[in-house]
Amino acid sequence: MSGKWHLTPRASMEAKNDKEPGVLLDAYSAAMFTCNEVAWALLQRLEKGSSLDELTAHLASAFDVAEATAQHDIQAFLHHLRRMGFADVQS
Numbered sequence: 729m730s731g732k733w734h735l736t737p738r739a740s741m742e743a744k745n746d747k748e749p750g751v752l753l754d755a756y757s758a759a760m761f762t763c764n765e766v767a768w769a770l771l772q773r774l775e776k777g778s779s780l781d782e783l784t785a786h787l788a789s790a791f792d793v794a795e796a797t798a799q800h801d802i803q804a805f806l807h808h809l810r811r812m813g814f815a816d817v818q819s
């Protein structure tokens with residue numbers, strides 16, 4: 729899907745500190761999800777709105793992975809977030 733992906737109002741991020749990833753909070757159910765560094769980096773980009781290409785370039789560069797691998801993993805992550813109601817795309 730083309731367009732900018734973004735977090736929905738249901739998703740809230742809470743940082744632990746500047747050096748560690750934080751948690752994703754579900755504003756509707758109060759569920760908490762701990763994040764690894766990769767998930768946190770993507771969520772920070774989604775908070776501002778990012779295209780799949782922008783997310784892919786960032787992840788490939790920041791974590792030294794092939795763009796094809798990064799894009800595959802990001803698509804799976806976005807699909808999961810969307811099913812949970814945490815992310816959506818605007819064309």
